[in-house]
Amino acid sequence: MSTMSEEKSIPRVVLVGLASCFGCQINITNVEAHLMEVLGQIDMRYWQLTSSDPMPEAFDVAVVEGAVTTDEAVRTLQRIREQARAVITIGACAATAGIPGMAAAGYEPRANEVYGQAVPAIIDDIACRPRAVADVIEVDYEVPCCPIDPYDFVRVLQKALYGANPYERTSTLCGECKRNERGCFYGRGIMCLGLVTRQGCGARCPDLGRPCNGCAGVSPDANVKGARRVAQHSGIAPARFDKALEMFNQVTQGVQP
Amino acid sequence: MLYRVIDAHELPALVQAFMCDYEVIAPVRSGKSFAFEAIDSFDDIVLDYPTTLTSLKKYYLPPRETLFEYDMVDGVTDYRMEVRPRVLFGAHACDINAINALNLVFEDPRYPDPYYEAHKKATMIVGISCMPGDSCFCHLLDAGEVRSGYDLFLADIGGRYLVSIGSVEGADILEAACDPREATDEDRRAFRDYTRRRQRAFNEDIPSVQEIPMLMDAFHSDDFWEELGSRCLNCTACSSVCPTCYCFDIRDVLDPSGKTGRRERVWDACTSPQFALVTGGHNFRPGPRERVRHRMYHKLNGFNAKHGRYLCVGCGRCVKACKADISPIEVLRFFEQKGIEDGERDAD
Ligand code: SF4
Ligand code: SF4
Ligand code: SF4
Ligand code: SF4
Ligand code: SF4
Numbered sequence: 001m002s003t004m005s006e007e008k009s010i011p012r013v014v015l016v017g018l019a020s021c022f023g024c025q026i027n028i029t030n031v032e033a034h035l036m037e038v039l040g041q042i043d044m045r046y047w048q049l050t051s052s053d054p055m056p057e058a059f060d061v062a063v064v065e066g067a068v069t070t071d072e073a074v075r076t077l078q079r080i081r082e083q084a085r086a087v088i089t090i091g092a093c094a095a096t097a098g099i100p101g102m103a104a105a106g107y108e109p110r111a112n113e114v115y116g117q118a119v120p121a122i123i124d125d126i127a128c129r130p131r132a133v134a135d136v137i138e139v140d141y142e143v144p145c146c147p148i149d150p151y152d153f154v155r156v157l158q159k160a161l162y163g164a165n166p167y168e169r170t171s172t173l174c175g176e177c178k179r180n181e182r183g184c185f186y187g188r189g190i191m192c193l194g195l196v197t198r199q200g201c202g203a204r205c206p207d208l209g210r211p212c213n214g215c216a217g218v219s220p221d222a223n224v225k226g227a228r229r230v231a232q233h234s235g236i237a238p239a240r241f242d243k244a245l246e247m248f249n250q251v252t253q254g255v256q257p
Numbered sequence: 258m259l260y261r262v263i264d265a266h267e268l269p270a271l272v273q274a275f276m277c278d279y280e281v282i283a284p285v286r287s288g289k290s291f292a293f294e295a296i297d298s299f300d301d302i303v304l305d306y307p308t309t310l311t312s313l314k315k316y317y318l319p320p321r322e323t324l325f326e327y328d329m330v331d332g333v334t335d336y337r338m339e340v341r342p343r344v345l346f347g348a349h350a351c352d353i354n355a356i357n358a359l360n361l362v363f364e365d366p367r368y369p370d371p372y373y374e375a376h377k378k379a380t381m382i383v384g385i386s387c388m389p390g391d392s393c394f395c396h397l398l399d400a401g402e403v404r405s406g407y408d409l410f411l412a413d414i415g416g417r418y419l420v421s422i423g424s425v426e427g428a429d430i431l432e433a434a435c436d437p438r439e440a441t442d443e444d445r446r447a448f449r450d451y452t453r454r455r456q457r458a459f460n461e462d463i464p465s466v467q468e469i470p471m472l473m474d475a476f477h478s479d480d481f482w483e484e485l486g487s488r489c490l491n492c493t494a495c496s497s498v499c500p501t502c503y504c505f506d507i508r509d510v511l512d513p514s515g516k517t518g519r520r521e522r523v524w525d526a527c528t529s530p531q532f533a534l535v536t537g538g539h540n541f542r543p544g545p546r547e548r549v550r551h552r553m554y555h556k557l558n559g560f561n562a563k564h565g566r567y568l569c570v571g572c573g574r575c576v577k578a579c580k581a582d583i584s585p586i587e588v589l590r591f592f593e594q595k596g597i598e599d600g601e602r603d604a605d
Pocket of ligand 1: 020021022023065066090092093094098099145146148
């Protein structure tokens with residue numbers, strides 16, 4: 001595809017999947033017509049979904065999908081961080097521990113509940129309580145949501161490739177929801193996690209008539225206490241609000257009541 | 258000001274006349290609320306609509322607008338913005354006052370904004386009278402009536418409209434489409450009745466406060482702002498719906514190919530945590546206390562100092578959009594409360 005001399009300057013990219021459904025990796029291909037254009041800007045050294053070969057030693061940019069649920073994943077991430085000049089996480093699993101993170105509460109007692117005395121060695125030896133990638137290594141860029149928006153992925157990848165302001169806004173979703181000229185679910189007594197969820201997806205679920213599940217993650221600037229009060233005001237018990245947050249944000253700091 | 262009267266049944270013909278040459282934007286029903294949208298037929302218009310969820314500023318300052326396009330090899334390429342001739346039909350007084358405030362900003366001769374200017378040149382405004390809803394307080398901020406900034410303004414005086422004519426173009430279309438007649442004394446009396454009825458319809462629970470800009474200065478460090486900020490969800494819903502929040506961000510967006518791209522202007526808001534973040538990592542307004550306070554100061558104090566009028570037109574949109582009950586009304590209530598406390602102290 002590319003000549004030897006070019007190869008040096010083209011960023012070498014690896015794409016690694018940890019605990020995930022692989023949906024985000026697959027969704028990258030949904031840029032469809034643009035996929036070859038995107039691949040043309042990188043030297044794709046490894047795409048876990050498409051190959052059984054081991055991850056190569058040398059690369060420049062690492063894209064990580066999935067939550068950390070094993071010690072092996074921790075080691076993989078450490079290797080990635082040592083090697084990569086930029087680490088990009090994709091998807092809720094990687095950003096907030098997402099769906100795998102739902103297993104975090106009561107993780108140890110649950111293993112005993114399931115296996116009794118005979119907890120398999122593999123669980124004791126390898127598995128660990130689910131964590132987000134950023135809880136293990138430093139992350140440079142994040143593509144949020146479950147699954148990611150493929151165009152958002154390309155946008156963030158280009159930030160890493162060409163160098164751009166890494167800041168993303170941390171305001172919560174309701175502003176985007178109003179830009180869509182939508183009323184609010186709370187007006188109808190329906191719970192929506194947009195109150196605390198980070199903006200960026202364009203409030204697409206409320207725009208499609210569904211409340212937000214918080215897949216973009218709770219914003220670091222979210223006012224969870226204030227949001228509970230707002231929900232309660234509309235007849236939604238704080239416990240229900242907190243329960244709903246567990247789907248994508250169970251291990252997120254500052255979210256627990 | 259020139260006035261004429263037309264009958265209510267002439268209104269469809271007026272809208273029809275505009276439709277020949279313009280895209281007509283008008284208030285329509287949208288879910289449980291109302292929105293300004295392009296219409297195909299007069300029947301879609303809800304003439305007696307309460308305030309819409311969002312404002313008309315999107316037609317002057319789109320939420321996302323391409324400023325130019327570029328090519329990584331050749332640099333800036335030719336870009337012609339598409340401007341659509343439009344009529345904003347059925348704007349309330351507060352909303353026309355809001356556009357007048359935006360004009361003060363974007364038509365500042367020192368920083369002319371060609372994009373805004375192009376939209377504005379292509380846009381006509383036909384205002385319509387209204388009856389205030391629960392969260393309307395335009396009358397408390399000198400924005401309840403509008404004296405300029407429209408082509409036509411229709412005041413419903415019962416089966417007919419008193420039409421205030423603001424431009425030659427407006428007058429021409431009115432002449433061509435309808436049969437406007439001189440106002441009679443009876444029409445004028447009907448108009449006076451209407452304005453009285455409207456004046457009485459404002460929500461009296463919203464306090465009328467004198468010298469607001471001065472009070473803003475006096476209470477700049479009050480704990481009130483901490484309390485208000487502690488409720489804020491950092492969502493920017495307030496600025497999104499506000500007809501006069503005009504702040505924007507500019508960003509470069511590459512196409513997936515990485516070879517071409519666009520420079521875009523997108524809405525931003527001082528209630529966004531990153532708004533006052535500068536190179537080097539310092540944030541001049543790091544918390545919601547500072548951000549909420551800043552927004553209220555710009556609305557009720559800062560803009561006055563520069564332009565001699567409030568930047569809040571009392572439309573009440575943020576009153577409804579803010580889930581944390583943060584709005585200029587809360588500020589007015591706070592001042593009223595302070596006034597009562599001071600009065601009690603003086604009486605002691
Ligand atoms: S974020 Fe969602 S789509 Fe992506 S890997 Fe995780 S579960 Fe699958
Ligand atoms: S809570 Fe949900 S529906 Fe309501 S404004 Fe926020 S994002 Fe929209
Ligand atoms: S609206 Fe909420 S659940 Fe839907 S994509 Fe956006 S962040 Fe995820
Ligand atoms: S601050 Fe609120 S009430 Fe005032 S103009 Fe803006 S949206 Fe309307
Ligand atoms: S003041 Fe209200 S609407 Fe504005 S950012 Fe804060 S919570 Fe959101």
